[in-house]
Amino acid sequence: MSSPLADRIRPMTLEEAVGQKHLLSPGAPLRNIIESGIIPNLIFYGPSGTGKTTVANIIAASTNKKLCRLNGTNASIADIRNVVAQIDTVAAPNGILLYLDEIQYFNKKQQQSLLEYIENGSITLIASTTENPYFYIYSAVLSRSTVFEFKTVTAEDVVPAIERAFRYMGEEMKCGLDIEDGVVNHIAYACGGDVRKSINTVELLCLSSMIPKEGENRVITLENAKQLSQKTSLRYDKDGDEHYDLLSAFQKSMRGSDPDAAIHYLARILAAGDLPSACRRLMVCAAEDVGLAYPMIMPIVKSAVDIALQVGLPEARIPLADAVILVCNSPKSASGHDAINLAMADLENGRYGPIPRNLQNMHYDGDDVKNKGQFYKYPHEYPNHWTAQQYMPDVLKGTVYYTYGDNKNEQAAKEYWDKIKKSEGKK
Secondary structure, three states, X not given: XXXXXXXXXXXXXXXXXXXXXXXXXXXXXXXXXXXXXXXXOEEEEOOOOOOHHHHHHHHHHHOOOEEEEEEOOXXXXXXXXXXXXXXXXXXXXXXXXXXXXXXXXXXXXXXXOOHHHHHHOOEEEEEEEOOOHHHHOOHHHHHOOEEEEOOOOOHHHHHHHHHHHHHHHXXXXXXXXXXXXXXXXXXXXXXXXXXXXXXXXXXXXXXXXXXXXXXXXXXXXXXXXXHHOOOOOOOOOXXXXXXXXXXXXXXXXXXXXXXXXXXXXXXXXXXXXXXXXXXXXXXXXXXXXXXXXXXOHHHHHHHHHHHHHHHOXXXXXXXXXXXXXXXXXXXXXOHHHHHHHHHHHHHXXXXXXXXXXXXXXXXXXXXXXXXXXXXXXXXXXXXXXXXXXXXXXXXXXXXXXXXXXXOHHHHHXXXXXXXXXXXXXXO
């Protein structure tokens, strides 16, 4: 059975690799390490199809160590023992380079079993993961390794790999290829920066094209390319970093009052079918980032979310888009958010005390209480429905959590209360 095209034409040199210029261009840190010939323990972190395995293979080829491969999804302690058993044998006189793919699937015990050998240098570890290594990899392994982040490859960087794949397929199939304008760029953008998916799409296109008559070329049409890559390869793992990065970008774009960016990220979330996350972040942003600058936004956004959940996708996109644009265009205030955070911080630091007697529910005063009575002042019995009295516990008396925002709505409230409290103070 033939291996996928992406494996058959995997780059053998750093010059053939695409993307990751921040790591692999001349003078970049990872390239300098590779060219030095002294390879430390490495962890490659980033989305799939960005070249982690390719670079690991290139490094392995440049060393004189015995190359062993394990995959965290199916490797066991027994597999690790088999690797360790080769240390200092004729098969591995210069040590072992272990490429461990998907290390996040190794449990703590499996990762710990490697510690002794990667520390004394008998095993050089190159591990790859699509998840944040600081969450999924045992800290002792991390402390003995250098982490390099592989970023999503741009469509422009993928183009040379696609063109190379078409040339290879033409040679392999022993026929010319007539590639319609736009095919290469469509694949580059439709595959969402996944080099492996782009190359395998090329193979599928070539295999699915009409078998030509003798002497004719195979024709690769744009229409066929669109049919074979109908959905953009959106990177969206609901339990992974891409999920939280996308939701973070969505909320920060609304907070930053950029409707175009916010709508873009909303579209990506909805294209992945994650309606609940879009609704939740939208409601949070309405309360956290618009808040008291436009208090009515909260029931409006809640209504839009209710409509979206009632009608479902794809129609849900319309009320959500309206609500997102409204949030972007609304004045912003984080005064409520900041106030509750300050109050919660006091609680965490043990700053709280008994509720003042005048605010307590009516209790019986014992014989030990000399000044009996609650002494609560009912505000509605006073002018402007307000009178001064202590509300804070004694230990927090005078503490200020809420600061009026500089927006029209809160400043109007400040002016109103400043006037009332000032007049009360003159009495």
